[in-house]
Amino acid sequence: MEAAPLLKVSKLYKNFGGVQAIQDLNFELVEGELLGLIGPNGSGKTTSVNLITGFVKPTKGEIVFRGQNITGRAPYKIVRLGIARTFQMVKPFYQLPAYKNMIIPLYSPRVKQMTGGKYGDRDAVALDLLEEVGFERDSHVAYKPASVLPQGYLKRLELAKAIALNPDLIILDELFSGLSLAEVASIVPIIEKLRQEGKSIIMIEHRLKELFRIADRVIVLNYGEKIADGKAAEVMESDAVKNAYLGFEA
Amino acid sequence: MGNAELNIGNRKKRRKERIDRGIKARSSDIFALSSWREMLYLAAPRLLPIVGLLVLSVALSVYWQRVLLSVSVFALLAISWDIMAQTGMISLGQALFFGTGAYLSGTMNHYWGWPPYITIPLATIFGGLLCTAFLIPVLRLRGIFFSMVTLVLPLMLVRIIEATRIFGGTEGLSGLTALPSKWVELYVLIIVLLAVLFGFRRMMNSDFGLVLKGINDNDRSVMNAGINIYWFKIQALFIASSIGAFAGAFLTHVYLFVGMPVFALDYSILPIASAVVGGIGTLAGSMLGAFILVPLSEILRGLGGLRIVFYGLFLVVFTVAIPEGIFHYIQRKYHQFERWVEVE
Numbered sequence: 361m362e363a364a365p366l367l368k369v370s371k372l373y374k375n376f377g378g379v380q381a382i383q384d385l386n387f388e389l390v391e392g393e394l395l396g397l398i399g400p401n402g403s404g405k406t407t408s409v410n411l412i413t414g415f416v417k418p419t420k421g422e423i424v425f426r427g428q429n430i431t432g433r434a435p436y437k438i439v440r441l442g443i444a445r446t447f448q449m450v451k452p453f454y455q456l457p458a459y460k461n462m463i464i465p466l467y468s469p470r471v472k473q474m475t476g477g478k479y480g481d482r483d484a485v486a487l488d489l490l491e492e493v494g495f496e497r498d499s500h501v502a503y504k505p506a507s508v509l510p511q512g513y514l515k516r517l518e519l520a521k522a523i524a525l526n527p528d529l530i531i532l533d534e535l536f537s538g539l540s541l542a543e544v545a546s547i548v549p550i551i552e553k554l555r556q557e558g559k560s561i562i563m564i565e566h567r568l569k570e571l572f573r574i575a576d577r578v579i580v581l582n583y584g585e586k587i588a589d590g591k592a593a594e595v596m597e598s599d600a601v602k603n604a605y606l607g608f609e610a
Numbered sequence: 611m612g613n614a615e616l617n618i619g620n621r622k623k624r625r626k627e628r629i630d631r632g633i634k635a636r637s638s639d640i641f642a643l644s645s646w647r648e649m650l651y652l653a654a655p656r657l658l659p660i661v662g663l664l665v666l667s668v669a670l671s672v673y674w675q676r677v678l679l680s681v682s683v684f685a686l687l688a689i690s691w692d693i694m695a696q697t698g699m700i701s702l703g704q705a706l707f708f709g710t711g712a713y714l715s716g717t718m719n720h721y722w723g724w725p726p727y728i729t730i731p732l733a734t735i736f737g738g739l740l741c742t743a744f745l746i747p748v749l750r751l752r753g754i755f756f757s758m759v760t761l762v763l764p765l766m767l768v769r770i771i772e773a774t775r776i777f778g779g780t781e782g783l784s785g786l787t788a789l790p791s792k793w794v795e796l797y798v799l800i801i802v803l804l805a806v807l808f809g810f811r812r813m814m815n816s817d818f819g820l821v822l823k824g825i826n827d828n829d830r831s832v833m834n835a836g837i838n839i840y841w842f843k844i845q846a847l848f849i850a851s852s853i854g855a856f857a858g859a860f861l862t863h864v865y866l867f868v869g870m871p872v873f874a875l876d877y878s879i880l881p882i883a884s885a886v887v888g889g890i891g892t893l894a895g896s897m898l899g900a901f902i903l904v905p906l907s908e909i910l911r912g913l914g915g916l917r918i919v920f921y922g923l924f925l926v927v928f929t930v931a932i933p934e935g936i937f938h939y940i941q942r943k944y945h946q947f948e949r950w951v952e953v954e
C-alpha cells in the first residue's frame with residue numbers, strides 16, 4: 361500500500377445486546393476502487409455500512425476516511441466529508457413527485473459548498489440528475505408521485521439522491537434487489553460511469569453474477585466476520601466462502 | 611385522485627371517482643389565465659380570509675369583537691402547533707410559549723415601564739429564544755417523550771412562580787399599559803394573523819419547508835442528505851415559539867394583566883383541537899379550526915356545567931365525520947368533483 365487508502369476500517373466491533381453483528385472487521389479501500397461486499401443474510405453487511413456512515417456507533421474500533429478519524433461522527437457530518445449511501449429499504453417521500461424528492465439532498469450544505477454557494481434552480485438540477493439515472497425526460501415519470509413509481513424507478517431515485525451529493529465514496533446497499541435482469545442491466549452503465557468519474561464505490565449485493573462483472577475486489581462476511589477478501593473468482597473458490605454460501609447460492 | 615371503493619349490500623359494486631375540476635387544471639398553468647373567472651378561482655382562497663376578517667372586524671358587536679381577539683390568538687397558537695407538528699414535534703405545551711411571551715412583556719412593562727410597541731416585539735423574539743432554549747435539550751427525544759416534556763414545562767413554571775413569588779407570585783402583575791384603542795388591538799392582531807398565515811404557508815411550501823416535512827416523514831433520509839436535522843428542528847421550534855410568545859405578549863396588553871393562568875392547559879389543548887378539527891398540515895386548517903371552536907365555546911357558555919359535554923360531543927362528531935379535517939374537505943370539494951361510477 362503506497363498511496364494512503366481512501367477508507368480504512370480497523371478492528372471494528374459492533375454488538376447489539378448479545379448479537380455480535382460485526383467482529384474484528386479490517387479492510388482498506390483505495391481511491392477509485394469498486395469493492396463488493398457480500399455474505400449471507402444477517403452477516404452484518406448493512407451494519408458495516410451503518411457504522412461507516414455514522415448511523416450506528418461502533419462498540420470498538422476505528423474508521424478513517426481521507427486520513428480523518430470519522431468513528432462515531434454524526435451521519436450528516438460524514439456526508440459532508442464525501443460519503444453517500446443508499447438504503448436497502450427505500451423509503452421515499454411518497455406523496456411528493458419524484459423530482460421533489462431530490463430537493464432535500466440538493467438543499468444539503470455539501471451541495472452548496474460544491475456549487476460555490478449557489479444551487480441555481482433546484483428543480484432543474486433535480487430533473488437533470490434524474491435523467492442521468494434513467495428517468496426519461498419526455499416521459500413525465502419524474503413528475504409522478506413516488507407512491508406510484510415501480511420499484512425500478514424507486515431504486516434509481518435512491519441512487520440519484522446519493523449522486524446529488526457528489527460524494528467521493530458511494531455505498532450502495534443492495535441496489536439491485538427486487539429488480540429484473542433488464543433493469544439491472546440498465547443501471548450497470550450508470551455505475552460504470554460513476555467509476556469513470558473517479559468515484560469509489562462499495563456495493564452490497566446478493567446478485568453475485570452482476571456484481572462480479574463490475575467489482576475489482578470482493579469482501580465476504582459471515583456472522584460479522586470477514587472470511588475472504590480478494591478478486592471475485594479467487595474469493596468464490598475459497599472453502600470458507602463455499603461453506604458460508606452452502607444452500608444459499610450454488 | 612383517491613378512490614374510495616364501496617360494496618353496499620348486494621347492490622352493484624361502485625366506487626367514487628374524483629376528478630379535478632377543469633378550471634383547476636387550466637388555472638394551475640399560469641399562462642392559461644384567460645378569464646376573470648379563472649383569476650377569481652385562484653385568488654378566492656386567499657381573498658376569503660382577508661375579506662372575512664375585515665368584514666368581521668366592523669360587523670361584530672363589541673362583545674364579539676373581544677371574542678374575535680381571543681379567536682385570533684388561538685388561531686396563532688394553532689398555527690404554531692401545526693408548524694411543529696409538520697416538523698415531527700408533537701407539542702402538548704403551546705401554553706409554554708404563550709405564557710413565556712405574556713410574562714416577558716408583562717415584566718418589561720410593569721417593572722421597567724416600557725410601552726407595548728417595545729415589549730410585544732421584544733417578548734416575541736426573546737420568548738421564542740427562551741422557549742427554544744428550554745426545549746433544545748429534549749429535541750432528541752422522539753414522539754411521546756418530547757410531548758410529555760412540553761406538557762410538563764408550563765405546569766412547572768407555574769409552580770415556580772407560585773413558590774418563589776417572582777413576577778407578582780399568585781397575584782400576578784396588573785395595571786399594565788393598554789394599546790392605544792380597541793381598533794389598534796383588532797387590526798394589529800388581524801394583520802399579524804394574516805401575515806403569519808400567508809408567510810409561513812409559503813415557507814412550508816418552499817424547499818426549506820420540504821426539509822422540515824422530510825424530517826417528520828423520514829428523518830434518517832434527511833440526515834443521509836448531509837442535513838443537520840437538529841438545526842432545522844431548532845429553526846422550526848424558534849418560529850413556532852415566537853408565534854406563541856407573540857400571542858401571549860399581545861393578550862397581556864389587552865387584558866392589562868399577566869398571572870399564572872397564562873400557563874393554563876387551555877392554551878395547550880385548544881390549539882391542538884383546532885388543528886385536528888380544521889385539518890393538520892396546511893396552517894389554514896388550524897386557523898379555521900380555531901375560528902369554529904372558540905366561538906362555539908362562547909355560544910355554549912350559557913349551558914354552565916354541561917358546556918364541556920356538548921363541546922366534547924361536538925369534537926367527537928367532527929373528528930369522526932371528517933377525520934381529514936374541515937379544511938382538507940373544503941379544499942377537495944373546491945378543486946375536484948365526484949361522481950359514482952360502477953365497477954366492471
Ligand SMILES: Nc1ncnc2c1ncn2[C@@H]1O[C@H](COP(=O)(O)OP(=O)(O)OP(=O)(O)O)[C@@H](O)[C@H]1O
Nearest residue numbers: 376379381399400401402403404405406407408448
Ligand atoms: N439495530 C439493530 N438492533 C439489533 N440487532 C441488529 C440491528 N441491526 C442489525 N442487527 C442484527 O445484526 C445482524 C447483522 O444484520 P445486518 O442487517 O447487518 O445484516 P445484512 O448482512 O445486511 O443482512 P441482509 O442480507 O438480510 O440485508 C443481524 O443478526 C441483525 O439481526
Ligand SMILES: [Mg+2]
Nearest residue numbers: 405406407448
Ligand atoms: Mg442488509
